[in-house]
Amino acid sequence: MKRTIELNGNRYDMPAEVGNVQELLGHLELAERIVIVEMNRDILAKDAYDLPINDRDQIEIIHFVGGG
Amino acid sequence: MSERYSRQELFAPIGEDGQIQIRKASIFILGAGALGSSGAEMLVRAGVGRVTIVDRDIIEWTNLHRQQLYTEQDVIEQLPKAVAAEKRLTAINSDVAVTGIVVDVTQQNVLDLMTGHDLVLDATDNIETRLLANDAALKLGIPFFMGACVGSYGLTFPIGIQDNQPCLHCILETLPSQTLTCDTVGVISPIVVTTAARQVADVLKYITRIPFEPKLESADLWTGDRASIGVASMKKAGCPSCSENAVYPFLSARESMKTAVLCGRDTVQLSWPTSRKFELIPFAESIRGSVSKLIHNPHLVACEYNGHRIVLFRDGRMLVHGTKDVVTARNIAARLLG
Structure with a gap:
């Protein structure tokens, strides 16, 4: 089933192979980074990254970078 | 005014x-x-x-x-x-x-x-x-x-x-x-x-x-x-x-980076606290476009950057060759590692 979510304020069509938050981070090449993930207004603990992503979920991801 | x-x-x-x-x-x-x-x-x-x-x-x-x-x-x-x-x-x-x-x-x-x-x-x-x-x-x-x-x-x-x-x-x-x-x-x-x-x-x-x-x-x-x-x-x-x-x-000293000038070798050693874990392969991939002569193996990543030979060991040590200046070495580490 096609899932469309809101990712960091933008409409985002979920790739079929991405089922949960961990897989989304991998798809976005953020799996190796330090990230804070908010899903439907709740911050997710790392052990909740296996939560499935559903149609119309709102996800915000902030990753840490070094530069300045 | x-x-x-x-x-x-x-x-x-x-x-x-x-x-x-x-x-x-x-x-x-x-x-x-x-x-x-x-x-x-x-x-x-x-x-x-x-x-x-x-x-x-x-x-x-x-x-x-x-x-x-x-x-x-x-x-x-x-x-x-x-x-x-x-x-x-x-x-x-x-x-x-x-x-x-x-x-x-x-x-x-x-x-x-x-x-x-x-x-x-x-x-x-x-x-x-x-x-x-x-x-x-x-x-x-x-x-x-x-x-x-x-x-x-x-x-x-x-x-x-x-x-x-x-x-x-x-x-x-x-x-x-x-x-x-x-x-x-x-x-x-x-x-x-x-x-x-x-x-x-x-x-x-x-x-x-x-x-x-x-x-x-x-x-x-x-x-x-x-x-x-x-x-x-x-x-x-x-x-x-x-x-x-x-x-x-x-x-405190335990959680901060240690620096040492290696006598007679024109090299500075930087050592990170053990709380910082290094992943060598992602590091090597991330610097590939910025450095030359990049090699990596399970123990270390080595490359050349701005005229310095750099070696990062898995245990959290980096050698910066071609300088005796700790600040220069820390600067290079910050640029590559963040």
């Missing part, structure tokens, strides 16, 4: 009273690179009372596209950033007492440098120094306005604004093995200015005593992505940096 700040005072949330508070503010700016240039210029133009800006580096041609305080002549004269920044900021607003200090901020000097200021503006280029500054600001009881950017992406997080808010150490559960840096993925000036602008807007709210909720925020000017996360729930009751029994681990 009385009309100098009239347009700022006309902005109702600041007003004449706010301008008086701005005038009293004493600000410590950690870094005089891109964010430091941009943030310092805004604050000096706004008419703060005092700015101390510190940096360990000199100005290079590769800085000029985004580090707005500097000129070609500064590069030709090989001026330290802190020196050129003081000169330019004083020329912009001679009302402000600007002090530029050429120094490598470490656990030994950070408290002395920051003491006497009302707040710290983050403009450093690496996570180690951010965690050091987080601890130092918490110990001194002053807020720390974090900001970082690479590529077209930046994030901000004001720390120490409210009781019971998390600090940087609370929200970084583990130390990153490596973060993206301007020397590995590049950077464009619009995100520098945007990130600094958000930091400075929060600074102005703080010093004019406008209550606001400290949020972790990010923006990507290329993709249009943006995020704003209220991280209050991430406050850790036993955080070693901000709980009642804080021990400020990054101010």
Whole structure:
């Protein structure tokens, strides 16, 4: 089933192979980074990254970078 | 000169009273690179009372596209950033007492440098120094306005604004093995200015005593992505940096980077604390475009960068060949590792 979510304020069509938050981070090449993930207004603990992503979920991801 | 700040005072949330508070503010700016240039210029133009800006580096041609305080002549004269920044900021607003200090901020000097200021503006280029500054600001009881950017992406997080808010150490559960840096993925000036602008807007709210909720925020000017996360729930009751029994681990020798000049070898060794784990393959991939003669095996990553042979061992040691200068070596490490 096609899932469309809101990712960091933008409409985002979920790739079929991405089922949960961990897989989304991998798809976005953020799996190796330090990230804070908010899903439907709740911050997710790392052990909740296996939560499935559903149609119309709102996800915000902030990753840490070094530069300045 | 009385009309100098009239347009700022006309902005109702600041007003004449706010301008008086701005005038009293004493600000410590950690870094005089891109964010430091941009943030310092805004604050000096706004008419703060005092700015101390510190940096360990000199100005290079590769800085000029985004580090707005500097000129070609500064590069030709090989001026330290802190020196050129003081000169330019004083020329912009001679009302402000600007002090530029050429120094490598470490656990030994950070408290002395920051003491006497009302707040710290983050403009450093690496996570180690951010965690050091987080601890130092918490110990001194002053807020720390974090900001970082690479590529077209930046994030901000004001720390120490409210009781019971998390600090940087609370929200970084583990130390990153490596973060993206301007020397590995590049950077464009619009995100520098945007990130600094958000930091400075929060600074102005703080010093004019406008209550606001400290949020972790990010923006990507290329993709249009943006995020704003209220991280209050991430406050850790036993955080070693901000709980009642804080021990400020990054101010102690155990959690700080060790440096050693290897005698007769023209080499500096940098050793990170064991809490920082290094992943060699992702590191090697991330620097591939920035270095030459890259090799990696299960034990180490070696490459050449700006004329220096660099070797990073899995146990958290880096050898920087071709220099006896610790600051140069730390600078290279920050550029590649973040």
